[in-house]
Amino acid sequence: MPKGLYWDTEDPYHYIRTTLIDGDAEHELLVIGGEDHRTGQKEHPEESFASLEQWSRQMFPVISDFTYRWSGQIMETIDGLAFIGHDPGHGKNVFVATGDSGMGMTHGTIAGMLISDLIVGNENPWTELYNPSRKPVAAALEYIAENANTGWQYTDYLRPADIKSSADIPCGEGAVIRNGAEIIAVYQDQCGKTIQCGAKCPHLGGIVRWNSVEKSWDCPAHGSRFTATGKVINGPANSNLRPLPEGTGADQEIKTTELPPMPPGDSGIEPPATP
Numbered sequence: 376m377p378k379g380l381y382w383d384t385e386d387p388y389h390y391i392r393t394t395l396i397d398g399d400a401e402h403e404l405l406v407i408g409g410e411d412h413r414t415g416q417k418e419h420p421e422e423s424f425a426s427l428e429q430w431s432r433q434m435f436p437v438i439s440d441f442t443y444r445w446s447g448q449i450m451e452t453i454d455g456l457a458f459i460g461h462d463p464g465h466g467k468n469v470f471v472a473t474g475d476s477g478m479g480m481t482h483g484t485i486a487g488m489l490i491s492d493l494i495v496g497n498e499n500p501w502t503e504l505y506n507p508s509r510k511p512v513a514a515a516l517e518y519i520a521e522n523a524n525t526g527w528q529y530t531d532y533l534r535p536a537d538i539k540s541s542a543d544i545p546c547g548e549g550a551v552i553r554n555g556a557e558i559i560a561v562y563q564d565q566c567g568k569t570i571q572c573g574a575k576c577p578h579l580g581g582i583v584r585w586n587s588v589e590k591s592w593d594c595p596a597h598g599s600r601f602t603a604t605g606k607v608i609n610g611p612a613n614s615n616l617r618p619l620p621e622g623t624g625a626d627q628e629i630k631t632t633e634l635p636p637m638p639p640g641d642s643g644i645e646p647p648a649t650p
């Protein structure tokens with residue numbers, strides 16, 4: 376395969392490149408990615424891997440095996456360009472570079488050039504393009520749809536009970552249960568020990584959902600993620616889920632995997648990004 380990084384324009388998109396293997400000078404690994412979806416909003420996250428494998432076998436029939444699998448998170452801005460420049464919330468001497476949309480290497484380089492110009496007062500033609508305060512008119516509809524999607528995630532507070540007992544949660548899995556007004560994230564570890572936390576995300580109160588592939592609690596509102604035992608691993612939340620003593624849970628469960636339809640105009644899929 377020719378050296379390079381290639382991606383298609385499908386939605387969700389796919390990308391491929393090769394990488395070296397430690398201690399093997401003769402072979403390389405083919406890295407295949409894509410099937411992006413919003414954090415916490417994929418009903419069966421394992422399906423993303425299945426789709427990716429199916430796509431890979433179609434494109435490269437020679438593939439015999441998949442050596443590794445992984446997933447990660449990227450921050451998408453509404454118009455796909457990073458926020459690089461003055462931090463709008465912290466005065467003129469604080470600068471920010473974020474919202475890389477999967478293009479961290481490129482944006483990191485641009486940030487080094489642009490922010491140094493801003494600090495010393497040089498003009499830079501990219502200032503407005505990456506201005507964190509910009510309001511891209513062309514992306515207004517996307518902005519509205521994204522906000523509608525986020526608001527929709529709070530309907531989790533109204534979801535009915537689904538399974539009868541938290542004892543039905545298999546080892547190594549989690550589920551959200553109700554105990555009166557309390558909504559609880561319950562994880563049964565591999566030894567059968569039950570670990571319980573408040574299911575309310577400490578950021579802005581979204582209800583976390585169990586991610587059966589990565590064994591994490593993911594917030595569908597703005598993408599915060601927590602370990603199975605409730606420790607924060609991805610912001611915007613900056614604290615853990617509230618730990619609860621054992622026995623707090625009752626025998627009801629809200630269905631966290633069957634999602635209602637998205638608000639009109641939002642597929643729930645992130646726009647394509649450069650890997």
Ligand code: FES
Pocket residue numbers: 576577578579580581594595596597598599610611612
């Ligand atoms: S409410 Fe959970 S990330 Fe914002």
